[in-house]
Amino acid sequence: MAQVWKFFSHEDDYSDMSEEGACARLGRALSIKTVDGPTRDTTDWSTFDELEAHLRASFPLTFGRAAVEHVDHSLMLTISGEDPSLLPALFIAHMDVVPVVEGTEDDWEHDAFSGHVDDTYVWGRGALDMTDQLMGELEATEYALAHDWRFRRTLMLCFGQDEEMAQSGARAMGRLLEERGLRFEYLVDEGDYNIVDTGIYGAPGRFGMRVNLCEKGYADVRLTVRSAGGHSSNPFGGTSLATLSEAIARISRREWPVELIDINRRMLECLAPTITAEPLASLVRGGRAAIDANADAIAREFASRRELYPFVTTTCAPTMIEGGSQQANVMPQDMSATINFRLLPGVTTADVLRAVSEDVAGLPVEVELLNDAANDPSATSRSDGYGFRKLVDVASRYFVDPQTDEPLALIPAIVSGATDASMYERVCDTCMRFSAFVADADEVARGVHGTDERITRRAYLQGIRFFIRLIQETML
Known part of the structure; x- marks a missing residue:
């Protein structure tokens, strides 16, 4: 059944x-x-x-x-x-x-x-x-x-x-x-x-159905590092893989703002009468006025939970890497990586591109927004x-x-x-x-x-x- x-x-x-x-x-x-x-x-x-x-x-x-x-x-x-x-x-x-x-x-x-x-x-x-x-x-x-x-x-x-x-x-x-x-x-x-x-929203023992009234934005950013490659016995100046890895690490370390956007406030307003689990119960008691007053604390609470984290911040997920060497003693030449972003309303694809460019400043990395699937939040x-x-x-x-x-x-x-x-x-x-x-x-x-x-x-x-x-x- x-x-x-x-x-x-x-x-x-x-x-x-x-x-x-x-x-x-x-x-x-x-x-x-x-x-x-x-x-x-x-x-x-x-x-x-x-x-x-x-x-x-x-x-x-x-x-x-x-x-x-x-x-x-x-x-x-x-x-x-x-x-x-x-x-x-x-x-x-x-x-x-x-x-x-x-x-x-x-x-x-x-x-x-x-x-x-x-x-x-x-x-x-x-x-x-x-x-x-x-x-x-x-x-x-x-x-x-x-x-x-x-x-x-x-x-x-x-x-x-x-x-x-x-x-x-x-x-x-x-x-x-x-x-x-x-x-x-x-x-x-x-x-x-x-x-x-x-x-998951602090209202245990009850059930609901989501009506999604908006969607996060989408951006794929490609990073490219170019190198002559060569024998791994002389990696003077570093390898393209090392540079690409450093770029990915910098981008992944960026902390995007955590925010309780309007749709999440509406969601909590809908559920507030049934929310009994702390700390959310205390933060939403009083309905929309309390939710607005405690928005920052609620957003931090959401960000600490795996199920709710994506709904209060822009997320960054490195997903693809290409061009690595096929042998341990050969340095790779040109390499690329793709990083997937899901944008919270209020963040645009232009904001993402600007942030990535800032993060890799000083590194020989080309940054490209893949436009085919890029969308700002709805x-x-x-x-x-x-x-x-x-x-x-x-x-x-x-x-x-x-x-x-x-x-x-x-x-x-x-x-x-x-x-x-x-x-x-x-x-x-x-x-x-x-x-x-x-x-x-x-x-x-x-x-x-x-x-x-x-x-x-x-x-x-x-x-x-x-x-x-x-x-x-x-x-x-």
């Missing part, structure tokens, strides 16, 4: 929904190998055409009703509502999945692209990240249209082609919507797939408007603490990873990264970008119910 099942409620909603059909359609989608290549030119785009053909065959009412546009290899669907005074809603997802790590193919219980469906699970790369949500959004839309629900609010669905690589598809669609002068009431994208024990979305309130209302129906019969807390939060949602923040001030397609923590840790990715049938159906209800509550 999956642990998340115990939090499910109202599983009898929409009882005419076909479990077998929905799971079979997801399994077929998971069998289509929409893997990004290392570059755009090495991606097999025919698999994306195959996926689109499957979507059209699976959801004929949706594709028949919607205005369908291609933006490069991304898909944009518009189902017009009857009331133009209502801002449209936007469901987004990405069609691409990450590859299976070479050499681990046989570690899978079922082939990663088999789309195997059994009595408990639907298996395959993308079952959690995030073909399930793409298919679930379409299942919900098709259900609504099959029941002749009249949409008062326009619904758009945008499916990006390369979230796992460059996000060019979502970036292009976001820019196009901005050029058209569109604004959206709310947006829903993927979240972290978890139901979390709020004990804007922080609203948690006080219509979209967030409706998301809470619907989630409260389907995710309940079995010990108290109370809805799980929906916790405003920041995510360290990148999502396509940030590409739409210029057209929407309520970008919510939330997954109703949940799994146990060990399933998420192992399966997302790892081995034996899968989702339980019950979790998949519960996620579809969430989206059907969200359509019912906000579109009709």
